[in-house]
Amino acid sequence: MNRLVKENLLNQLNNFPQHSMSHVKEVEIAKNLENYLSTAERTPNVWKNVKRVFHPVLSIALFLLFTGGLSYYTLQTADIAEKPKTGTTPAIFNGNYFGTNYKFTITGLDDMKLKQLENGWIEFFYNQKHVGGIQVLNSEQMENDINKQNIFSNDVLNGYQYPGRRTVDHQKRMNVTQIVSYYFFSAKTNLNYKVYFYTPDLNENNADKIARSFRIK
Known part of the structure; x- marks a missing residue:
């Protein structure tokens, strides 16, 4: 590439419009990015905590339902057999x-x-x-x-x-x-x-x- 072409490219780059960002806008974007990353990091833990609590509750509920039904059946049959x-x-x-x-x-x-x-x-x-x-x-x-x-x-x-x-x-x-x-x-x-x-x-x-x-x- 000859020297003239190089000079033309440099002149075009120097003349390319430049936009500046205010400090308030920079802080806002940084804060939003931080909140997003923080939420993304917490979400798996929150879900893990939900599952950690939900699974035992579900297990207990199913156990109580089963034992309750079994107890009712036992009491009913015992009442028939021993009345x-x-x-x-x-x-x-x-x-x-x-x-x-x-x-x-x-x-x-x-x-x-x-x-x-x-x-x-x-x-x-x-x-x-x-x-x-x-x-x-x-x-x-x-x-x-x-x-x-x-x-x-x-x-x-x-x-x-x-x-x-x-x-x-x-x-x-x-x-x-x-x-x-x-x-x-x-x-x-x-x-x-x-x-x-x-x-x-x-x-x-x-x-x-x-x-x-x-x-x-």
């Missing part, structure tokens, strides 16, 4: 003994409560006292149950709905003096149903009346 049955209407009970399903009914007295336990057994309550119940036993368990009693009498049942035995167990406990037990055998389930009563909390006539109402379904 005592009263009166002289035959009470129906269902259960399972190591894979064998069973179902039976029994009729109590007025104001007698019949409560089914978690293991399927039944307890009788009369005048606010535990006066007997029903236990489901296999043959070995029945024999062991009889052998540990202080036997006063052990008779074969006659005239009842099912074959079985009746024992009278004299106890030396202060709260129970005698236990009358009826062992009914079911060929259908191959199980024994022990219907027992604490006397004299429940007299033997009423005990026999209740035992005779026992039916295996």
